[in-house]
Amino acid sequence: MRTMIMGLAAAIALGGTALAQGQAIKPAIVYDLGGKFDKSFNEGVYTGAEQFKKDTGVEYRDFELQNDAQREQTLRRFARDGFSPIVAVGFSQASALEKVAKEFPNSKFTLIDMVVDAPNVQSIVFKEHEGSFLVGLLAAKASKTGKVGFVGGMDIPLIRKFACGYVQGVKYANASAEVLQNMTGTTGAAWNDPVKGAELAKAQIDRGADVIYHAAGGTGIGVLRATADAGKLGIGVDSNQNMLHPGKVLTSMLKRVDVATIDSFKAAKDGTWKPGVTVLGLKENGVAWALDDNNKSLITPDMKAAADKAAADIVSGAVKVHDYMSDQKCP
Amino acid sequence: MDALSIAIAVFDSGVRLSVPLLFACLAGLWSERSGVVDIGLEGKMLVAAFAAAAAAHATHSAWIGVLAGVGASVAFALVHGFAAISQRGNQIVSGVAINMLAAGLTALVGNAWYSQGGRTPPLDGAARFQPVTLPGAEAARGVPVIGPLYADVLSSHTVLVYGALLATLLTAVALKRTRFGLRIRAVGENPAAVDTAGVSVAALRYAAVIIAGVLCGFGGAYLSLAQAAGFLPGMTAGKGFIALAALIFAKWRAWPALGACFLFGLLDAISIRLQGVSLPWVGLVPVQAIQALPYALTVVLLAGFIGRAIPPRASGLPYVKER
Numbered sequence: 297m298r299t300m301i302m303g304l305a306a307a308i309a310l311g312g313t314a315l316a317q318g319q320a321i322k323p324a325i326v327y328d329l330g331g332k333f334d335k336s337f338n339e340g341v342y343t344g345a346e347q348f349k350k351d352t353g354v355e356y357r358d359f360e361l362q363n364d365a366q367r368e369q370t371l372r373r374f375a376r377d378g379f380s381p382i383v384a385v386g387f388s389q390a391s392a393l394e395k396v397a398k399e400f401p402n403s404k405f406t407l408i409d410m411v412v413d414a415p416n417v418q419s420i421v422f423k424e425h426e427g428s429f430l431v432g433l434l435a436a437k438a439s440k441t442g443k444v445g446f447v448g449g450m451d452i453p454l455i456r457k458f459a460c461g462y463v464q465g466v467k468y469a470n471a472s473a474e475v476l477q478n479m480t481g482t483t484g485a486a487w488n489d490p491v492k493g494a495e496l497a498k499a500q501i502d503r504g505a506d507v508i509y510h511a512a513g514g515t516g517i518g519v520l521r522a523t524a525d526a527g528k529l530g531i532g533v534d535s536n537q538n539m540l541h542p543g544k545v546l547t548s549m550l551k552r553v554d555v556a557t558i559d560s561f562k563a564a565k566d567g568t569w570k571p572g573v574t575v576l577g578l579k580e581n582g583v584a585w586a587l588d589d590n591n592k593s594l595i596t597p598d599m600k601a602a603a604d605k606a607a608a609d610i611v612s613g614a615v616k617v618h619d620y621m622s623d624q625k626c627p
Numbered sequence: 628m629d630a631l632s633i634a635i636a637v638f639d640s641g642v643r644l645s646v647p648l649l650f651a652c653l654a655g656l657w658s659e660r661s662g663v664v665d666i667g668l669e670g671k672m673l674v675a676a677f678a679a680a681a682a683a684h685a686t687h688s689a690w691i692g693v694l695a696g697v698g699a700s701v702a703f704a705l706v707h708g709f710a711a712i713s714q715r716g717n718q719i720v721s722g723v724a725i726n727m728l729a730a731g732l733t734a735l736v737g738n739a740w741y742s743q744g745g746r747t748p749p750l751d752g753a754a755r756f757q758p759v760t761l762p763g764a765e766a767a768r769g770v771p772v773i774g775p776l777y778a779d780v781l782s783s784h785t786v787l788v789y790g791a792l793l794a795t796l797l798t799a800v801a802l803k804r805t806r807f808g809l810r811i812r813a814v815g816e817n818p819a820a821v822d823t824a825g826v827s828v829a830a831l832r833y834a835a836v837i838i839a840g841v842l843c844g845f846g847g848a849y850l851s852l853a854q855a856a857g858f859l860p861g862m863t864a865g866k867g868f869i870a871l872a873a874l875i876f877a878k879w880r881a882w883p884a885l886g887a888c889f890l891f892g893l894l895d896a897i898s899i900r901l902q903g904v905s906l907p908w909v910g911l912v913p914v915q916a917i918q919a920l921p922y923a924l925t926v927v928l929l930a931g932f933i934g935r936a937i938p939p940r941a942s943g944l945p946y947v948k949e950r
Contacts, residue, residue: 331744331745332744333742333743333744333746334744360744451915478899478902479902482915485864488859488861489864490855490856490859491850491854491855491862492899494854494855495640495643495644495896495899496899496902498640499636499640499899499900499902502632502636514859517749518855521749521855521856540749
């Protein structure tokens with residue numbers, strides 16, 4: 297009996313410390329304009345958050361922006377209601393977050409895709425150019441015409457960074473290949489215009505492109521559909537989009553925003569959350585290219601070997617991929 | 628790529644982009660010719676696009692999708708008709724209300740049904756309209772200039788594109804040559820005279836509003852079932868209003884409406900195709916300049932070239948029978 301009580305006490309004590317280690321957190325997410333289910337960037341964050349909820353049972357709140365004016369309001373409201381950490385998704389949140397982070401120095405903020413320098417902000421950025429380099433290499437290897445395409449969303453440095461890495465990858469595999477580039481627009485609406493995305497893709501196909509990579513959020517759904525309709529290959533972005541048109545999507549450039557979200561929530565829960573800048577590249581598994589049942593038949597062993605070798609070379613530093621955002625230029 | 632094939636690609640894309648405008652423009656034409664101002668074209672197209680995508684998703688039949696789209700659009704048209712004709716309300720207010728209702732309702736219902744941010748699931752196969760090849764298109768391809776023009780610009784579109792051309796023809800003939808059309812025009816110019824002749828003004832206006840609903844329904848279904856593969860919140864993106872501009876541009880006539888809509892579609896296509904293409908003499912044009920092109924040209928054309936556009940005289944005025 298005595299041992300049993302002792303055991304029980306020990307168990308309670310253990311349980312107690314376990315509870316003490318995991319702090320009670322109230323996480324929240326503010327998605328960018330593309331919406332939670334854009335099958336791409338925002339959905340990656342959603343997937344991560346759902347995974348976290350399943351693993352830990354911690355509920356979170358989220359908000360889908362309808363327009364730019366809501367960014368600051370929403371962040372402030374979450375902060376005032378005691379949510380922490382608050383994950384702000386997308387580069388466009390930076391200015392709003394900078395302001396709100398100052399007003400609520402005790403709240404933790406995590407910003408994905410942009411850097412804000414504040415003592416309570418954790419900025420997570422990705423080396424998209426490295427992942428884009430790899431899919432560019434695969435595109436050049438899969439192309440029969442020697443012409444490949446790129447459709448960007450809003451014309452901003454971040455998207456040029458995707459394009460620049462892609463072009464470098466294409467040229468690395470086939471120096472004489474041509475890359476056709478288009479941007480959908482110059483406003484936030486460019487992330488959500490699949491009709492225009494499809495027209496841009498068709499225009500590129502007419503000009504001879506047979507593999508098209510998009511970095512255009514919801515607009516990219518139109519790009520992938522147009523390439524699939526025309527019997528060409530598309531390349532998805534951010535989340536794994538191979539299953540949108542099985543056998544017609546060459547691969548997807550994965551940006552592990554889901555992992556970033558889980559890590560940020562977990563760190564806050566364990567009390568190890570730290571402000572500052574985190575850069576996730578190939579080495580940190582922050583970016584990758586997707587290989588699954590849907591595109592297995594499209595990726596030849598030769599292509600896989602070449603991509604794996606290039607990835608290893610980038611990690612080791614033997615191949616340097618130029619970052620457009622470092623000097624606003626693409627070689 | 629030579630100049631001809633570039634031109635053909637641009638014209639081909641222009642045809643695709645002008646079809647929703649044309650449907651909406653013809654809808655506005657019917658409605659306004661009967662004296663009912665309709666700025667709810669946008670909303671009707673949007674609700675039709677949603678209903679069409681939802682029905683096509685559920686039944687895997689594009690045609691049932693079109694039926695659902697037309698049904699939803701006509702229902703909205705009847706609301707507008709009830710407010711504008713029976714209740715003699717302000718037609719602008721009623722039109723605005725329809726636009727707002729459609730924008731909110733489609734996103735809300737879409738989110739509730741599919742929880743994909745208001746989107747419907749992507750449509751495939753028989754749930755979408757596939758391009759059809761006109762007879763003799765492949766054989767004609769060998770003929771210089773005319774061959775590729777026929778094979779690429781006229782042929783290989785979806786059925787709805789040809790439907791839009793047919794609708795233009797029917798509208799032109801009906802308004803000009805039939806008794807019904809004459810009465811519709813009369814009721815838009817001088818409803819009192821029509822009333823004196825013993826013909827119901829309200830019935831004629833309701834008929835015109837319903838026709839407008841049907842046409843908007845086709846336009847919306849084209850957006851979600853042919854041009855895109857599924858519904859997306861706000862996917863009409865101002866097309867209903869551009870159609871209204873085209874209507875003024877065409878001075879409320881059917882064939883000029885076709886021309887005006889094609890012009891707008893073509894400008895849109897040019898702005899898409901010119902991106903990243905190096906032009907002779909000019910070189911590489913910045914994206915922003917290209918994207919502003921359709922709007923700049925629209926302003927110039929509207930301001931400078933169309934002359935006086937006179938709307939139907941009784942347009943916007945509810946008819947009150949004298950007692």
